Amino acid sequence: MEPCEICPRLCRVDRVTRTGFCRAGEVPSVARAALHFWEEPPISGTRGSGAVFFSGCNLRCVFCQNGEISAHIKGAPKNAEELAQIYLRLESQGAHNINLVTPTPHSLVVADSMERARAQGLKIPFVWNSSAYERVETLRRLEGLVDIYLPDFKYSSDLLAKKYSAAPDYCSIAEAALKEMWRQCGPLLVDGGGVAVKGVLVRHLLLPRGVENARRVVDALAGWFGGGEKGVALSLMRQYTPMHLVLSEPQKFAAIARRVTPLEYDRAAQYAMDAGISQLWLQGKEAASSEFTPLFNGEGT
Numbered sequence: 001m002e003p004c005e006i007c008p009r010l011c012r013v014d015r016v017t018r019t020g021f022c023r024a025g026e027v028p029s030v031a032r033a034a035l036h037f038w039e040e041p042p043i044s045g046t047r048g049s050g051a052v053f054f055s056g057c058n059l060r061c062v063f064c065q066n067g068e069i070s071a072h073i074k075g076a077p078k079n080a081e082e083l084a085q086i087y088l089r090l091e092s093q094g095a096h097n098i099n100l101v102t103p104t105p106h107s108l109v110v111a112d113s114m115e116r117a118r119a120q121g122l123k124i125p126f127v128w129n130s131s132a133y134e135r136v137e138t139l140r141r142l143e144g145l146v147d148i149y150l151p152d153f154k155y156s157s158d159l160l161a162k163k164y165s166a167a168p169d170y171c172s173i174a175e176a177a178l179k180e181m182w183r184q185c186g187p188l189l190v191d192g193g194g195v196a197v198k199g200v201l202v203r204h205l206l207l208p209r210g211v212e213n214a215r216r217v218v219d220a221l222a223g224w225f226g227g228g229e230k231g232v233a234l235s236l237m238r239q240y241t242p243m244h245l246v247l248s249e250p251q252k253f254a255a256i257a258r259r260v261t262p263l264e265y266d267r268a269a270q271y272a273m274d275a276g277i278s279q280l281w282l283q284g285k286e287a288a289s290s291e292f293t294p295l296f297n298g299e300g301t
């Protein structure tokens, strides 16, 4: 394997013999591949999103809501052809789309799998569900394969990104990645049933004490892409639950060792509305529950 330069970490390791920052091996490990009903309505629709969860991650979010599979490689190794067969099976189960969750460290194998599935007749859209901590050069390899980008935009401050995700250059990297995604797919388009068929839907997970961060995220998105009907679509998530290192090192991460308050969420939501973001998805407070975290039990692998 070529020295790995898939993502901005540029580890340049040979992943056949060593692992880099993301801990991922040469072949992706899939921890779960099943219909998922807890994404945004345009992604889950009525029949569910065909979610394929990959192990490993190129961020180290201390609050990771999927720490079981980001910090550990868990699941069944799958090559490109085996992945293609998983996508075709999910389509036959009624999935509205194939939702590739944390695919970044496996971008090249996953791109190959997408081409194989299309060649074998897959009709439903591909969703690239990532952190936006990605290289533009790698994203260009996905042009024409990805139908819907579903990236996080986590931070408007590199200080926060360094403290909570070990990514001190997150803001500029994510800005370039989001602009490339927009160039490829543009505004979110939905079918007559309100289910996404193409475009970009950005997620922001509101953190405790994170209203100012959220405001700057909204300002940046509205400035780059506009906020009206043809502007950015934003999902403002309130499901933050203290997990992962925040639970095991509560003193170190005391600032985020609680849930988001209703007042914090209302302030961030109002700011997004006042900024003119008309395609805005909000979550009820019941979303802040570990019940919304999928079980990584190997289902569907």
Ligand code: SF4
Binding pocket: 004, 005, 006, 007, 008, 009, 010, 011, 012, 013, 019, 020, 021, 022, 023, 024, 057, 058, 104, 105, 106
């Ligand atoms: S994908 Fe993994 S190994 Fe490759 S550069 Fe990124 S973090 Fe390093």
